[in-house]
Amino acid sequence: xxxxxxxxxxxxxxxxxxxxxxxxxxxxxxxxxxxxxxxxxxxxxxxxxxxxxxxxxxxxxxxxxxxxxxxxxxxxxxxxxxxxxxxxxxxxxxxxxxxxxxxxxxxxxxxxxxxxxxxxxxxxxxxxxxxxxxxxxxxxxxxxxxxxxxxxxxxxxxxxxxxxxxxxxxxxxxxxxxxxxxxxxxxxxxxxxxxxxxxxxxxxxxxxxxxxxxxxxxxxxxxxxxxxxxxxxxxxxxxxx
Numbered sequence: 001x002x003x004x005x006x007x008x009x010x011x012x013x014x015x016x017x018x019x020x021x022x023x024x025x026x027x028x029x030x031x032x033x034x035x036x037x038x039x040x041x042x043x044x045x046x047x048x049x050x051x052x053x054x055x056x057x058x059x060x061x062x063x064x065x066x067x068x069x070x071x072x073x074x075x076x077x078x079x080x081x082x083x084x085x086x087x088x089x090x091x092x093x094x095x096x097x098x099x100x101x102x103x104x105x106x107x108x109x110x111x112x113x114x115x116x117x118x119x120x121x122x123x124x125x126x127x128x129x130x131x132x133x134x135x136x137x138x139x140x141x142x143x144x145x146x147x148x149x150x151x152x153x154x155x156x157x158x159x160x161x162x163x164x165x166x167x168x169x170x171x172x173x174x175x176x177x178x179x180x181x182x183x184x185x186x187x188x189x190x191x192x193x194x195x196x197x198x199x200x201x202x203x204x205x206x207x208x209x210x211x212x213x214x215x216x217x218x219x220x221x222x223x224x225x226x227x228x229x230x231x232x233x234x235x236x237x238x239x240x241x
Contacts, residue, residue, distance in 0.1 A: 012207020022146035041186030045197025051176035079138025080178030
């Protein structure tokens with residue numbers, strides 16, 4: 001449990017700065033002896049509390065613009081519900097390599113620095129394109145969660161005229177909302193171990209607050225570095241496990 005608390009603290013910081021903290025917490029839960037399906041559900045307890053803490057912190061610091069993020073919540077939450085249901089019923093074999101491929105794609109997109117497109121032209125995608133994108137990300141997040149924060153940040157940067165710090169804050173809000181139905185589905189399927197989940201939740205909340213302070217204080221450069229490190233580490237972990 002002490003190890004799990006330390007992992008939760010680190011994951012809280014990483015999730016707030018970039019995303020991918022679940023690549024730390026999921027292996028830790030499996031190491032404790034939980035089946036993969038239960039580890040996947042239990043991880044959402046920590047994610048729920050951490051994203052709630054992060055949303056409040058970013059809002060208090062004045063960097064979370066609620067109006068834009070709220071429009072994306074229904075599609076994300078619906079997708080997450082579908083993804084969580086799939087995770088409780090489908091075989092997870094082969095998922096790790098598929099996730100590694102996604103991480104490599106995310107890394108390529110990140111090096112293209114889509115925030116430059118937003119800052120240069122204030123580009124905005126039409127709603128009929130944006131909502132399916134966030135529905136698909138919700139499905140992925142509901143199914144496995146790991147790395148979804150990276151996808152959310154990049155999608156927000158491409159979809160709306162928002163800077164990197166603002167996109168990072170909106171990512172936390174979206175993660176919070178689509179974690180609620182996902183956790184409920186896992187709990188109803190008896191795939192949540194509450195004690196380890198609460199340990200992750202408490203330590204992750206502290207890490208999230210630390211990460212939010214760093215994100216606001218250091219801004220985009222720190223977040224970009226964290227994104228790069230997180231994506232590389234996640235892809236290697238998934239591919240070679």
